[in-house]
Amino acid sequence: MSYGESIYGISKYGQEQEKEKDISIYTPDLIRYLPPFLHNVREIITLEKTSADEVGALKYEIEDVINQFFINTATWGLDLWESELGLMTDPSKPYSLRREIIIAKIRGAGTTTKQLIKNVAVAYSGGEVDVIEYPDEYRFEIQFIGIKGIPLNMAGLIKSIEDIKPAHLTYSFKYTYTVWNMLSDLNWQQANNKTWNEIKVYE
Numbered sequence: 631m632s633y634g635e636s637i638y639g640i641s642k643y644g645q646e647q648e649k650e651k652d653i654s655i656y657t658p659d660l661i662r663y664l665p666p667f668l669h670n671v672r673e674i675i676t677l678e679k680t681s682a683d684e685v686g687a688l689k690y691e692i693e694d695v696i697n698q699f700f701i702n703t704a705t706w707g708l709d710l711w712e713s714e715l716g717l718m719t720d721p722s723k724p725y726s727l728r729r730e731i732i733i734a735k736i737r738g739a740g741t742t743t744k745q746l747i748k749n750v751a752v753a754y755s756g757g758e759v760d761v762i763e764y765p766d767e768y769r770f771e772i773q774f775i776g777i778k779g780i781p782l783n784m785a786g787l788i789k790s791i792e793d794i795k796p797a798h799l800t801y802s803f804k805y806t807y808t809v810w811n812m813l814s815d816l817n818w819q820q821a822n823n824k825t826w827n828e829i830k831v832y833e
Contacts, residue, residue, distance in 0.1 A: 656693075657686030701729050701736075708732065727783055730754055734790045742794050747772070750794065754787040773804040780805055 660678040661669055668674045698707025708728050709719045715735045720728070734753040737746065744761050747770070751759040757776020764770060772791075774781065781787065784803075791801060 653686050653690050656689040657682050660685075701732050704729070727786075730756075730783065731786050731790075734786070735793075742796060744770075746794065747791065750790050751787060754783050754790070755781040768798055769800040769802070771802050771804055774806055778806050 660682045661675065664674065664678070694705075697703035697705070698710070701708075701711060704711060705725055708725065709721075711717075711732045712719045712728070715732060717731060717735060730753050734750045737749045737753060744763060748759050748761045751761070751772050751774075755774055755777055757774060760773045760775055762771045762773060795801065
């Protein structure tokens with residue numbers, strides 16, 4: 631059972647969903663509270679198992695609802711966060727990506743500073759970011775240091791930057807790629823089995 635399924639019936643979100651939760655870990659062993667002479671009575675065992683399943687499901691639901699109050703654990707509650715923040719809900723996006731957008735939106739509240747722009751970029755890229763300012767040119771550059779290549783959700787990052795940056799400033803991005811002298815441990819056969827895009831971000 632995935633999060634939200636027990637409440638809404640069918641999980642409707644993106645392809646990259648949370649791992650299925652084993653409700654059995656919430657199910658208590660009620661038989662052990664009975665006197666030993668009842669442990670082998672079939673009717674009693676059936677009744678206690680049914681009751682235990684109900685208790686387990688209730689404990690699961692309680693934890694599931696609590697999880698929706700925190701962005702990093704919310705699933706079916708993400709649409710409530712998005713509605714509160716004025717974000718568009720897109721069920722086709724995986725939970726992880728939707729959480730990034732929500733966190734970036736929250737970090738984007740308040741006065742725009744270099745650190746704020748950096749925080750938003752980090753939320754989208756998942757790696758270290760540097761922001762270089764060029765005051766005389768009324769622009770800044772966002773350089774991705776912690777990851778190689780282009781982050782997956784650049785469209786979301788650009789929208790967030792547009793929402794928080796001062797209107798008179800322009801900006802650009804600088805990406806990090808693998809250079810030739812970093813490929814010394816890669817032989818021709820290994821390189822031949824990789825695409826150019828894979829080589830550009832080879833670790």
